[in-house]
Amino acid sequence: MIALIDYDAGNIRSVEKALVSLGQEVCVTRDREALLHADKVILPGVGAFGDAMGHLREYGLTDVIYEVVDKKTPFLGICLGLQLLFERSDEAPGVEGLGILKGEILRIPDGEGLKIPHMGWNSLKLQNDGRLFRGLWEKPYVYFVHSYYLKAKEERIVKATTCYGTLIHASVEQDNIFACQFHPEKSSGTGLRILKNFAEL
Numbered sequence: 001m002i003a004l005i006d007y008d009a010g011n012i013r014s015v016e017k018a019l020v021s022l023g024q025e026v027c028v029t030r031d032r033e034a035l036l037h038a039d040k041v042i043l044p045g046v047g048a049f050g051d052a053m054g055h056l057r058e059y060g061l062t063d064v065i066y067e068v069v070d071k072k073t074p075f076l077g078i079c080l081g082l083q084l085l086f087e088r089s090d091e092a093p094g095v096e097g098l099g100i101l102k103g104e105i106l107r108i109p110d111g112e113g114l115k116i117p118h119m120g121w122n123s124l125k126l127q128n129d130g131r132l133f134r135g136l137w138e139k140p141y142v143y144f145v146h147s148y149y150l151k152a153k154e155e156r157i158v159k160a161t162t163c164y165g166t167l168i169h170a171s172v173e174q175d176n177i178f179a180c181q182f183h184p185e186k187s188s189g190t191g192l193r194i195l196k197n198f199a200e201l
Helices: 012-021 032-037 049-058 062-070 080-084 188-199
Strands: 002-005 026-029 040-043 075-078 103-107 118-123 141-146 148-152 158-163 167-174 177-180
Touching (some): 012 026, 026 032, 040 080, 040 188, 049 062, 080 148, 080 177, 118 158, 141 188, 148 167
Parallel strands (some): 002 026, 075 177
Antiparallel strands (some): 103 148, 118 141, 167 177
16 A cells, blocks of 8 residues: 655645556555555655645654654655755755755756746656666656755765756655655656556565
């Protein structure tokens, strides 16, 4: 069973729908025992960094997330869910992220002809043999919606990058932790393959 962490994130139902279409058993929950006993756990996310961290704390979910990660349960962060795994964000100065991975979330710099938020399809440059991307062609297109981007501290955990005014660390992987800045649930067949790869870990 795959558990989706329910902390009032905007894209949780579309992630659930995509996983169900792949034949997965899914539960949307904030129950500690359900999360600890799930085969895999996903932290979805659309919204603001500070509000999201507030909701995770309000619902008592931060400690559960650390427990799930420590148990080596495969864990996937999507969009804001990726950002929350890191230490801090320009979007919410003074608010600490989960700090499970090392790095920071920066605002996409203004540039001529660049619209922010970045909304649309971009190709990924795959690197470092990411398990989420097995079976995909070299430069798959995926769908992004974000104004802030990840700069990971350690290059070795970065499995995919894209460019939008700056180099964006679009996907990371470390041990049992996986994360995507883009939305696999909105990325057509490519995104479904990524979710399938996660479900089959």
